[in-house]
Amino acid sequence: MPRSRDDHDLSGPMLDEAIRRAPWAGDLRPEQIARVVSETHERTIASGSFVARQGDPPGHWLGVLNGLVKLSRASPAGRVVTFTGIASGGWIGESALLRNERRRADIVAVRTSRIALMPREIFLWLLEGSIVFNRFVLHQLNERLGQYFSLVESDRVQDSVTRIAHCIAALFDPFLNPGMEADLQLSQQEIGFLCGASRQRTNEALHSLEDLGLVKIGYGCVRVVDLDGLRGYGDGVTPLCARPAAGGRTQPVQGGLRDA
DNA sequence: CCATTAAACACCC
DNA sequence: GGGTGTTTAATGG
Numbered sequence: 001m002p003r004s005r006d007d008h009d010l011s012g013p014m015l016d017e018a019i020r021r022a023p024w025a026g027d028l029r030p031e032q033i034a035r036v037v038s039e040t041h042e043r044t045i046a047s048g049s050f051v052a053r054q055g056d057p058p059g060h061w062l063g064v065l066n067g068l069v070k071l072s073r074a075s076p077a078g079r080v081v082t083f084t085g086i087a088s089g090g091w092i093g094e095s096a097l098l099r100n101e102r103r104r105a106d107i108v109a110v111r112t113s114r115i116a117l118m119p120r121e122i123f124l125w126l127l128e129g130s131i132v133f134n135r136f137v138l139h140q141l142n143e144r145l146g147q148y149f150s151l152v153e154s155d156r157v158q159d160s161v162t163r164i165a166h167c168i169a170a171l172f173d174p175f176l177n178p179g180m181e182a183d184l185q186l187s188q189q190e191i192g193f194l195c196g197a198s199r200q201r202t203n204e205a206l207h208s209l210e211d212l213g214l215v216k217i218g219y220g221c222v223r224v225v226d227l228d229g230l231r232g233y234g235d236g237v238t239p240l241c242a243r244p245a246a247g248g249r250t251q252p253v254q255g256g257l258r259d260a
Numbered sequence: 261c262c263a264t265t266a267a268a269c270a271c272c273c
Numbered sequence: 274g275g276g277t278g279t280t281t282a283a284t285g286g
Contacts, residue, residue: 187275189275189276199266200264201264201265203277219272219273219276219277
């Protein structure tokens with residue numbers, strides 16, 4: 001039985017341990033890790049609160065230590081579009097840092113979340129000096145691009161049940177969201193925002209998927225039972241979000257980081 | 261017609 | 274109070 005959405009714990013890794021074990025930190029020397037750790041701080045963001053807002057100058061690269069956040073935009077008329085969710089272990093916000101422009105979307109905590117904030121200077125310093133870090137950022141951007149291709153495809157040629165199946169499956173990208181839990185702590189309303197579907201359609205689609213044994217509906221959450229089944233759901237088109245489980249590791253390569 | 265959705269509603273956690 | 278499931282009225286192909 002999926003847990004309700006209120007009783008999750010906020011533990012997760014300590015900030016310094018999360019940085020030490022991050023896949024983008026593979027070629028950093030201990031003193032360089034120490035600088036990243038000392039400059040990066042942590043905040044706990046309450047459910048529904050903003051981690052960053054549209055229009056903010058990009059001050060930090062953001063890591064989800066524990067919890068779940070979403071990238072979304074609200075139109076002046078109040079229409080909400082959610083682009084993606086980022087779970088524990090995921091990092092977000094590099095786009096505004098790389099452009100050095102104001103944020104184009106809100107980053108909102110869907111559940112109370114512990115967020116690591118890496119200052120822009122540290123992000124740029126890592127980008128200047130670390131090959132592994134660059135590989136990580138490239139890979140992450142590429143993964144996101146792949147997700148959006150997949151999204152456009154299912155948006156254009158698939159029915160809503162397939163869209164919702166693939167949207168949910170896309171959240172479980174092992175590179176972008178290594179810590180995504182099978183118990184999705186998302187209301188059907190949120191899933192609707194995420195998939196571009198109405199609440200009714202979302203509800204209906206989730207029940208279809210439950211009848212097929214692919215998910216289990218709980219109260220305020222959905223448990224993913226058969227991830228590959230979700231990825232493969234549909235009319236035979238191989239979804240772009242499908243990938244081998246072992247994929248997505250940043251290769252350790254030679255390359256140093258000069259101290260600033 | 262048929263499909264879809266926003267809004268409103270009554271439960272129930 | 275918020276999430277879910279259902280009905281209803283409006284909309285558009």
